[in-house]
Amino acid sequence: MSDSIRISVDAMGGDKGPRVAVEGARLFWRERKNTTFIFHGREAELKPLLDEFPDLKKVSRIVNADIVISMEEKPSQALRKGRGTSSMWAAIQSVKDGEADVAISGGNTGALMAMATFCLRPIEGISRPAIAALWPTLRTDIIVLDVGATVGGDAKQLTDFSILGAALARALFDQELPTVGLLNVGTEEMKGHDEVKEAARILQAASGEGFIYHGFVEGDDIGKGTVDVVVTEGFAGNIALKTAEGTARQVGAYIRNALKADIISMLGAAIAGQALQALRRKLDPRNINGGVFLGLNGVVIKSHGGTDEVGFKGALSLAYEMARSRVMDKIGEGMRRFPTLSVAPPIEAAPAPEKTEAKSA
Amino acid sequence: MSDSIRISVDAMGGDKGPRVAVEGARLFWRERKNTTFIFHGREAELKPLLDEFPDLKKVSRIVNADIVISMEEKPSQALRKGRGTSSMWAAIQSVKDGEADVAISGGNTGALMAMATFCLRPIEGISRPAIAALWPTLRTDIIVLDVGATVGGDAKQLTDFSILGAALARALFDQELPTVGLLNVGTEEMKGHDEVKEAARILQAASGEGFIYHGFVEGDDIGKGTVDVVVTEGFAGNIALKTAEGTARQVGAYIRNALKADIISMLGAAIAGQALQALRRKLDPRNINGGVFLGLNGVVIKSHGGTDEVGFKGALSLAYEMARSRVMDKIGEGMRRFPTLSVAPPIEAAPAPEKTEAKSA
Incomplete structure (x- = not known):
């Protein structure tokens, strides 16, 4: 984690489209200048929005993702349709890849939980x-x-x-x-x-x-x-x-x-x-x-789908605090201190479903 | 059920002693004169209270019960200690015996439920x-x-x-x-x-x-x-x-x-x-x-243990309404109309635990 906090945003997540995410980010950034953003979503929609806010644009990057998970999709459907390709998945993947400290989405809770679990995997022992x-x-x-x-x-x-x-x-x-x-x-x-x-x-x-x-x-x-x-x-x-x-x-x-x-x-x-x-x-x-x-190997924040830019700003504050306070380190520390966990047999990591040929790597 | 509504009161039930029950009954009776009361509890405490309200006394009867179930007692303890003898049990028994249309207590919820279930038994099929x-x-x-x-x-x-x-x-x-x-x-x-x-x-x-x-x-x-x-x-x-x-x-x-x-x-x-x-x-x-x-063969109302006379009056209103509206008849009617129940095999009534020699009676 660098000195600045890097937030990965599923900009297509909420009910009200990407404007809420971008305007929310701008409201938040004004108060916390040491933040950078990766916006995942349709570039054609995101670029004109960021052009409206040149100051925010300077600390932001757009990563194009054409697939958007709807609020109605079941987690299994969402995974089939959007694994690897949707703005939601890409926002989580940025955390996995170490490009961002925390991911945030206002999308479908079930789909977000399924993707986050699939992409980041549960912490060993949890x-x-x-x-x-x-x-x-x-x-x-x-x-x-x-x-x-x-x-x-x-x-x-x-x-x-x-x-x-x-x-x-x-x-x-x-x-x-x-x-x-x-x-x-x-x-x-x-x-x-x-x-x-x-x-x-x-x-x-x-x-x-x-x-x-x-x-x-x-x-x-x-x-x-x-x-x-x-x-x-x-x-x-x-x-x-x-x-x-x-x-x-x-x-x-x-x-x-x-x-x-x-x-x-x-x-x-x-x-x-x-x-x-x-x-x-x-x-x-x-x-x-x-x-x-x-409980996953990375922090994901779910914002209310129906919120406005003020609400999204609030969720960003939470995401920022989570990253700043190094909650993942605190969880690791808590697990080491917990007596029954230290004596429990090690729980095997679930096999990564993305690759099956990984053994020799 | 006669034209008047007969309410059986566990007067020792609440946290604050029998005064709440008696004063609550008086407040209620002023608005609903077609009500009579049986107060179960320690006569030595109840009689002077009723003497304060001669109008209420005329429509009330005291049934002495020396045993009082405390708020801390576990249901199993309460049953051992108070079955047949406590003011709580006696209040329920009045309903079973057809002397009252409904029972009310501000006592220990778990004990009251255990006693009500034991005394009144679940409705056949429920x-x-x-x-x-x-x-x-x-x-x-x-x-x-x-x-x-x-x-x-x-x-x-x-x-x-x-x-x-x-x-x-x-x-x-x-x-x-x-x-x-x-x-x-x-x-x-x-x-x-x-x-x-x-x-x-x-x-x-x-x-x-x-x-x-x-x-x-x-x-x-x-x-x-x-x-x-x-x-x-x-x-x-x-x-x-x-x-x-x-x-x-x-x-x-x-x-x-x-x-x-x-x-x-x-x-x-x-x-x-x-x-x-x-x-x-x-x-x-x-x-x-x-x-x-x-779901029992009789109606029992639980009043909040910590309530005052105004609260007890509210609970009495509910008890009155339950009796007046003949909720037991409505339940029977609902069960007859419910299709899966009518095809289900009859559920045997649990053996009555109070008496084992009852067969010949």
Whole structure:
């Protein structure tokens, strides 16, 4: 990694076309001049956009890719159609080739995860990748994972997620020993699946080695910020994330309606304008845009597909922080410190599907 | 069921002692005079409380029970300690014996579910009971189940929950054909567990028989009110419920802080006072207090343990509505209309654990 941060951008990824990516990059670059960009996509569309911003153009390079993965394509379809050729694949490949420190895309999440897993491969010793979300809470931002990479998860996967999440917390929040909680249900008789109980046992034994194991947490502990890292499998994590988004939107609508109910309320709202504006910013999903793919040999950021340039700028900030804080090093360090991993038999790297004649090389 | 609604109250259930139950009952009774109460608990504590409210006393009866189940006890412990003898068990037994139309308790959820299942038994043909939550949305209240009775759930259980939830919607919302959605995750590659997919197939085939099957819904569809009934297993459902509660509390704190930020904001907030008051009422969890145990031979309502008399009144309203709308009849009707159930082999009733000599009776 050089002193500057090199970001590889799938410029065709979002719902709204490449303008969002380019304008988002320009907004971001103004604040972080030590960034360079590789834009992957249709050159004919990207070049005129970059021509509009000569300052950004100087630190950017366009790599042409004609194939664009749509939001509707299934991961398997996307892989068939776009492996090696699409803007999405090429953006990830730049990280693999060492040309960029981090890749970012606003495209189809399933396709992006499939391509990232295929291209970058899981880290040796980590069974499956996860998507981590940065979650604003009453205390500070926390990390929740997995929010949708895979359904289900055994104890090994949940402990892997704990290592990954703790490494991300050490990198982003500069915390030496972040606290980790396992998401579980509250009522006594059913305290969770067997996998969750087994993961708790392993984490309890490893507590202190790169993180502090807090214990079980419940859904309402997320918003309270009870721990720095909330670990769960992808089904429950995705439902928690989407339910929270839905609830925030619902309460936001209640507020708007309440303050428009009559002329007095409108007057009050107008007077309290600045405070309500600040509140709106706080609830603006564009400011917390971006999921982090963890557990692969390289960092990939997923931006919301429907976001605008402000949202894309937010996702770029996250990508920049990930690279700057050397999260990959932190993950390696976390794995070395984790006791059960060091005694576990080495897990064989999956065979590279791209080449089969590699043995003699 | 007589013309009046008879409610059996575990008066020792909540965190705050029997006063909450008695005062909540009085608040409720003032609005619904055709209600009578059986209060189960320590007579020495209950009698002086009822003496304070002579009007309520006239429609109430105290049944002494010295054993109180604590919030910390595990369901198995609670059953050993309190079967037949505790205020919680006695409150449920009143429903079984036909002395009350519905039972209510603010006690330990796990213990209450264990006792209710043991005492009332699951409805023949329904594999497991569920806890249903009434969830306020941008459209109207909807039903979400299971929010924590059991972890995990196969296709049969998920379809059972759909029958139960649809019956509750027909009863409470007076809808002939409520819409039912299966909670699932969004990203294409992982569309849910096999159980969810199998349940979708069964519900699709049965759509029109007591409900309309809408398809998969995601976490953010809950707050939108996309469907009348959201069906999921207890782990994901409990996490969704708690996460939403946490998010609502978080946003509420944001609002309070924003409107206290400076003197101008406070002035605005004061002027918009009525609107903000209405909003606070809308977000007040006491008004949506209560979970419904479904799938047993009798209706049991769980009130929040930490609630006050206003919250307990809300839970009593729900209990009253459940009895008034004859939800048990609606469930039976829903089961008769559901095609896969009518062709399924009859499920044998579990042996009654209370008595083993009952054959000749």
